[in-house]
Amino acid sequence: KQEVTQIPAALSVPEGENLVLNCSFTDSAIYNLQWFRQDPGKGLTSLLLIQSSQREQTSGRLNASLDKSSGRSTLYIAASQPGDSATYLCAVSNNDMRFGAGTRLTVKP
Amino acid sequence: EAQVTQNPRYLITVTGKKLTVTCSQNMNHEYMSWYRQDPGLGLRQIYYSMNVEVTDKGDVPEGYKVSRKEKRNFPLILESPSPNQTSLYFCASTRFSTRGELFFGEGSRLTVL
Numbered sequence: 001k002q003e004v005t006q007i008p009a010a011l012s013v014p015e016g017e018n019l020v021l022n023c024s025f026t027d028s029a030i031y032n033l034q035w036f037r038q039d040p041g042k043g044l045t046s047l048l049l050i051q052s053s054q055r056e057q058t059s060g061r062l063n064a065s066l067d068k069s070s071g072r073s074t075l076y077i078a079a080s081q082p083g084d085s086a087t088y089l090c091a092v093s094n095n096d097m098r099f100g101a102g103t104r105l106t107v108k109p
Numbered sequence: 110e111a112q113v114t115q116n117p118r119y120l121i122t123v124t125g126k127k128l129t130v131t132c133s134q135n136m137n138h139e140y141m142s143w144y145r146q147d148p149g150l151g152l153r154q155i156y157y158s159m160n161v162e163v164t165d166k167g168d169v170p171e172g173y174k175v176s177r178k179e180k181r182n183f184p185l186i187l188e189s190p191s192p193n194q195t196s197l198y199f200c201a202s203t204r205f206s207t208r209g210e211l212f213f214g215e216g217s218r219l220t221v222l
Binding site: 031032034036041042043044045046049089091093094095096097099100101102 | 142149151152154157167197199201207208210211212213214215216218
């Protein structure tokens with residue numbers, strides 16, 4: 001059974017810092033990996049989707065990488081802003097979809 | 110606007126009183142799914158549907174029912190709610206099974222007293 005782990009569980013940084021969130025998974029036979037953002041009490045918003053054949057995807061200040069062989073993905077956020085404060089979840093799909101527990105990010109002004 | 114719509118967004122009910130949480134998507138997606146999110150346990154799948162009239166159990170199906178009579182709708186039914194079903198529920202859809210981008214509804218916060 002696929003297990004998805006996100007470390008750290010929480011992260012606090014000053015505004016303007018570049019940061020990396022980590023996601024690891026145990027079964028490398030995946031279709032894709034997706035990163036989501038969740039604000040408190042809200043739904044999940046898709047940030048980036050990386051297909052299994054891809055190595056990375058970029059959207060604005062966000063860059064996500066995928067290394068299937070090592071079972072790892074990273075989400076890089078450049079020049080962080082207070083508005084980036086949220087919980088970030090990764091999800092891995094093969095025959096079903098498995099979510100990590102998330103990293104709660106706080107960006108301090 | 111492409112979206113997944115859930116109703117109600119907030120509900121407080123009592124043990125044993127049947128309720129239905131509706132989910133509708135306007136993207137012609139084949140795959141729809143229900144999740145519950147609990148502190149410390151993350152997102153867990155309740156039921157999913159690969160297409161009309163095709164549904165299957167996820168990780169935590171006990172106490173829930175679903176139906177998929179139309180492509181756009183996937184209601185979640187709690188026949189006899191219990192306090193351990195107090196949770197935040199999400200409906201999601203994607204175009205092709207688990208291979209596509211997953212779109213989520215805004216969530217339905219259910220409290221069972």
